[in-house]
Amino acid sequence: MTLDRREFMLKMAGISGMGIMSTSIPLLTAVNSSGAEYTTDIPKPVLLRDTRNTATRLGIxxxxxxxxxxxDTSAAMPANYYExxxxxxxxxxxxxxDQTCDVVIIGGGLLGASTALHLAEAGLDVIVIEKDNVGSGASGRNGGQITPGLARWDAATMMSHLSTDEARRLWHFCGAEAMELIDDLSARHNFACERKRGHMTTAVHAGHMGYLVENADARKELGDPAVRIIGSHELKDYIRSDIYYGAAVDSGGGQVHPLALLRGLVYGFIRKGGRIYEKTAMQGLEKTPSGAVVTTHxxxxxxxxxxxxxVHSYTSWLLPNHSTxxxxxxxxAVTPPLPMDVRELLPADMPVYDTQLQIDYYRAVRDNRLLFGGQGTGNSWSPRDVNNYLLDRIRTVFPQLQDPELEYxxxxxxxxxxxxxTDCRKNDDPVPVYAVHGWNGHGVxxxxRIGKAVSDDVTGRNDDFLMLTHFEHKQIPLNNYIGPVVIPLVKGALGLKSMLTPADVVSF
Known part of the structure; x- marks a missing residue:
């Protein structure tokens, strides 16, 4: 049996050695129909051999x-590992x-960049505006693990809510198609993003193996044979940790340097004639007889x-009462280069999620480092508290890594x-407004892929995006304010459930 956050809350609610390329590199410019100059070429993002200790240039x-x-805590904020x-x-x-174009995209993250690139490839004139900088938000700050599924919906969940044909189409869309699209885009636009294949979900309780088997069986029923179940002995070929009882090994998942991926998409978009403006926040959205007008300062x-x-912070323009x-x-966090070969911890070099309530997720990254993430909170924890928590988790998973340290x-x-x-919407205006939000921590x-679906809907190529709009979503009054109260309560209740029935997978 499994009980996840979805079920519980429904009940409760009723980058290589080429060096550092300077930003002073001259950029080619052109003039659009409005007479404004815009960049038509930018340097390709380059992955360095290792990191550089530098201040962030991203407004966050x-x-x-x-x-x-x-x-220096009194100086500018440092860059994170990806930057x-x-x-x-x-x-x-x-x-x-003032400018005019075919499509305006609000938000310079992975969704916005993918939508923009696919629209530009289709020949449309596209402008992206970003209130901070490209990569300032979640797209440049996540764990970099890519998994199939639509947010928290896995194959078994899809089969329990949809017909077999509907579930098969949706699973293929957000599984194999999503993975293949990243490969296709990086090859087509010739950028590197540290894409590696393979992913694991490990069981922290013997009873959780049933959940892994159930989902693997559902995936096979949906035409996806990429996952297989292994026991604790074979697991040692993948992870040198004694806390797991087995795992699902998914050859279709993997990992990526998310900020390199994002910059690669932007690189392709700009070379196709697209325009991006940073430090430009949307202030209003107005309907006019000749189109939709986005107002900025x-x-x-x-x-x-x-x-x-x-970007989720603007969806109130489409959902004026309250959001979903x-x-x-x-x-x-990321460690400094480890004193032991990271392959002694992760011999197969596959990223890992586990099945505990507050999941651990981790993977090896370049220069013999370990990236490790975890926790989801309603208010922001301090660096000290986060570091203490993550170091404790690293020691729990890998006790052979004595006195682990964090660098980032x-x-x-x-x-x-x-x-x-994920909540996907499109209104009925003559110039429609699309909104996508609710990634639930699983959106890389x-x-x-959904960016391509939005592009295909605008250009009339297929109805993939329409498929994503059919899910019913509960509205959350005061959604931006209640997290510090609601999230601890939900986690506490789910934690109690996990203690009473430890064989059940209870995920937040």
């Missing part, structure tokens, strides 16, 4: 933070004047064909829905 939400063990392991990246200027942008809200998601805080840690903000599935691959 004031509620979150970056920590580095050697940083520090990539070459310098140019800043995009603010919106220079620096001018307006009129969209002839569509507006895409690719609630923000929560996440945490990730950072927090982020994601969003959750009550039912655990799916954001890229």
């Amino acid at each position: 939400d004031p509620r979150i933070w970056n920590w580095h063990r050697d940083a 520090a392991s990539l070459s310098e990246w140019p800043e995009f200027g603010r919106l220079p004047a 620096y001018g307006t942008i009129k969209a002839r064909k569509a507006v895409v809200l690719a 998601t609630m923000p929560f805080f996440t945490y990730v 840690s950072w927090s982020g903000i994601s969003d959750i829905t009550i039912n655990g599935v 691959a799916q954001t890229v």
Whole structure:
């Protein structure tokens, strides 16, 4: 038996050795139909041999933070591991004047960049605006693990809510198609993002093996043979830890450097003639007879064909009463180069999720480091508390790694829905507004695939996006304010459930 957050809350609710490329590299410019200059070429993102100790150049939400063990706390905030392991990246200027285009995209994360790139490849004139910098949000701050499924919905959940044909189509969409799309885009636009294949879900209780078997069986029923179940003895070929009883080995999942992936998508978009403006926040959205007008502090942008809200903080423009998601805080850390070969911990070099209530997720990253993440909280924990928690988890999983240290840690903000599935919407305006939010901590691959689905819907290629709009979502009154109270209560109740029935998989 399994009981996840979706069921519980429904009941309760009724980057290589090429060096650092300077941002002073001249950028080619062109002039659009509005007479405004925009960049037509940018340097390709380059993965460095190791990290560089540098201050962040990304403006981030004031509620979150970056920590580095050697940083001066009175100086500028340090870069997180992803930014520090990539070459310098140019800043995009603010919106220079009023402009017109086919599609305006709000948000410069993976969803916005993928949507923009696919639309530009289809020949549309696209503008992306970002209130901070490209990669400032969750797309540049997550664990970098790519897994199939639509947010928290796995194959078994899909089969319990949909017909077999519907579940098979949806699973293929957010599984094999999402993974293959990342590979196709990186090859087509010739950028590197440390894409590796293979992923594992490990059982922290013997009773959790039934859950893994059930989901593997559901995946096979949906035409996906990529997962197999292994026991504790074979598991030693993958993970040198004694706390697990077995695992599901998924050859279709994997890992990626998420900020390198994002910058690669942006690199392709700009080379296709796209325009990005940073430090440009949307202030309003107005319908007019000739299109939709996005208002910013620096001018307006009129969209002839569509507006895409690719960041959860703006979905209130589409859902004016209250939203269907609630923000929560996440945490990730990276060790310095380990004193032992990281392959002695992870011989198969596969990223890991486990089945405990508050999951651990971890993977080996370049230069013999270990990336480790965990916890989801309603308010922001301090670097000290996060580091202490993650170090304790590392010691629990890998006691042979004596006195582990952290070099980087950072927090982020994601969003959750009550039912655990991503909320995708499109209104009926002549110039439609698209909104996608509620990634539930599992959106790295799916954001890229759904970006293509939005593009395909705008251009009339298929009805994939329509498929994603059919799920019913509960609204969450005061959604931006109740997390510090509701999330601890839900976690506490789920924790009690986990203690009473430890053989059940109870996930948050």
